[in-house]
Amino acid sequence: ARCQNLAREDPNLFFRQLFDRESCTYTYLLADPKTRDAVLIDPVLECLDRDLEMIDEYGLVLKYAMNTHCHADHITSTGMMKTKLDGFCSVLSATYEGAKADVKVKHGDCIYFGDRFVEVRATPGHTGGCLTFVLDDHSMAFTGDALLIRGCGRTDFQSGDAALLYKSVWGQIFSLPAHCRLYPGHDYKGRQVTTVWEERLHNTRLIKGEDEFVNIMKNLNLPKPARIDVAVPANMKCGVQDDE
Amino acid sequence: ARCQNLAREDPNLFFRQLFDRESCTYTYLLADPKTRDAVLIDPVLECLDRDLEMIDEYGLVLKYAMNTHCHADHITSTGMMKTKLDGFCSVLSATYEGAKADVKVKHGDCIYFGDRFVEVRATPGHTGGCLTFVLDDHSMAFTGDALLIRGCGRTDFQSGDAALLYKSVWGQIFSLPAHCRLYPGHDYKGRQVTTVWEERLHNTRLIKGEDEFVNIMKNLNLPKPARIDVAVPANMKCGVQDDE
Numbered sequence: 001a002r003c004q005n006l007a008r009e010d011p012n013l014f015f016r017q018l019f020d021r022e023s024c025t026y027t028y029l030l031a032d033p034k035t036r037d038a039v040l041i042d043p044v045l046e047c048l049d050r051d052l053e054m055i056d057e058y059g060l061v062l063k064y065a066m067n068t069h070c071h072a073d074h075i076t077s078t079g080m081m082k083t084k085l086d087g088f089c090s091v092l093s094a095t096y097e098g099a100k101a102d103v104k105v106k107h108g109d110c111i112y113f114g115d116r117f118v119e120v121r122a123t124p125g126h127t128g129g130c131l132t133f134v135l136d137d138h139s140m141a142f143t144g145d146a147l148l149i150r151g152c153g154r155t156d157f158q159s160g161d162a163a164l165l166y167k168s169v170w171g172q173i174f175s176l177p178a179h180c181r182l183y184p185g186h187d188y189k190g191r192q193v194t195t196v197w198e199e200r201l202h203n204t205r206l207i208k209g210e211d212e213f214v215n216i217m218k219n220l221n222l223p224k225p226a227r228i229d230v231a232v233p234a235n236m237k238c239g240v241q242d243d244e
Numbered sequence: 245a246r247c248q249n250l251a252r253e254d255p256n257l258f259f260r261q262l263f264d265r266e267s268c269t270y271t272y273l274l275a276d277p278k279t280r281d282a283v284l285i286d287p288v289l290e291c292l293d294r295d296l297e298m299i300d301e302y303g304l305v306l307k308y309a310m311n312t313h314c315h316a317d318h319i320t321s322t323g324m325m326k327t328k329l330d331g332f333c334s335v336l337s338a339t340y341e342g343a344k345a346d347v348k349v350k351h352g353d354c355i356y357f358g359d360r361f362v363e364v365r366a367t368p369g370h371t372g373g374c375l376t377f378v379l380d381d382h383s384m385a386f387t388g389d390a391l392l393i394r395g396c397g398r399t400d401f402q403s404g405d406a407a408l409l410y411k412s413v414w415g416q417i418f419s420l421p422a423h424c425r426l427y428p429g430h431d432y433k434g435r436q437v438t439t440v441w442e443e444r445l446h447n448t449r450l451i452k453g454e455d456e457f458v459n460i461m462k463n464l465n466l467p468k469p470a471r472i473d474v475a476v477p478a479n480m481k482c483g484v485q486d487d488e
């Protein structure tokens with residue numbers, strides 16, 4: 001084995017958070033330190049070489065590369081990764097019609113890596129097929145763009161629905177234990193992690209009532225995401241673009 | 245109290261890593277979760293509001309704002325912070341001649357926050373006054389630019405000395421426990437943390453012999469840091485620039 005015993009860093013979970021400076025996207029690498037089975041959440045096409053190098057250097061066996069949702073601001077690397085690494089499955093929500101992925105998951109499904117798993121929770125609202133991945137012991141959750149640190153993803157395209165997002169966050173994320181660490185899909189201010197208690201206290205949008213939240217989201221007047229016309233169709237096919 | 249019991253997240257240490265996208269600088273916030281006494285390592289002027297907001301939201305009492313070294317690529321916020329927050333001391337190495345800071349530290353000093361402390365280790369080579377801060381239990385170290393992930397800081401200005409850097413890294417950092425987490429001053433590829441074992445295995449520069457390392461560092465041919473003429477004199481005075 002090229003690597004030291006990963007279990008000595010933390011006997012229960014090997015974990016790394018990675019950042020794409022261009023799109024401010026976070027990618028997450030989780031592994032069972034004993035079996036070295038791993039999952040990768042929201043990998044970015046431009047960071048493919050970095051991510052493959054880490055998997056190699058840590059001696060991990062990638063089982064699943066999964067997207068929290070069909071992204072509008074960057075292209076996923078899961079399709080291109082399949083041309084460079086064998087033995088893993090791409091994962092996307094079964095909700096998106098016409099989407100291609102090896103495994104299409106729905107609310108309540110579990111995704112296993114070694115002796116650990118993440119639970120799939122449907123948290124629609126930013127897009128219709130947004131998922132939150134909750135670690136088996138409820139110590140961590142990966143919220144994609146459903147919940148961002150002190151904010152949330154926009155709700156004005158891709159079947160976005162502010163009232164639905166509000167219900168998703170309160171029902172599926174804020175109901176987790178107060179000290180569950182929440183890892184977002186993006187952060188634009190260099191913050192990396194939050195917790196349920198922090199967001200229930202300081203998320204100025206989501207601690208409002210539902211009607212006020214819907215109103216705030218209706219009046220954001222954000223510009224159209226620069227890459228949406230390329231990124232969304234590509235991400236429906238794991239980031240592999242049509243040549244047609 | 246505005247905040248939940250921070251000890252429930254981790255009873256021994258409250259920890260956040262923050263990133264400045266512009267200069268790719270990492271800032272670190274550490275606190276004793278019981279007393280809420282905190283230290284801030286390498287805060288960036290442009291991120292001052294964000295950092296003050298976090299200290300406030302977490303209900304922390306800042307004791308020390310410290311710089312691993314006199315930075316050439318960004319301006320520290322420790323001086324400006326003193327105009328906005330009371331009761332903390334700025335910290336810098338005693339090595340820099342003419343530098344101003346409330347506390348000038350040297351190798352072997354300890355900086356206390358609540359029941360915890362960091363130990364100051366002199367790790368010169370990138371600059372003459374570079375420090376590494378090692379957490380009391382040797383589970384974490386903050387290496388500034390002495391050691392970067394799979395790399396190290398340049399050694400061609402500010403009393404830089406490649407042979408000295410090599411001795412600093414091997415003597416003071418690579419001698420820490422294999423699973424000690426190393427937190428760098430920067431990363432340009434979106435990575436956040438490494439460990440002693442990883443760098444002893446995969447740091448292609450530093451695992452070479454000393455002569456080869458010195459030769460590599462001599463031939464990097466890097467451009468002069470864009471902000472060095474402004475940043476270095478300012479950082480000698482905690483980031484407060486002269487008006488003269």
Ligand SMILES: [Fe+2]
Pocket residue numbers: 069070071072073126145153
């Ligand atoms: Fe998104």
Ligand SMILES: [Fe+2]
Pocket residue numbers: 313314315316317370389397
């Ligand atoms: Fe530096």
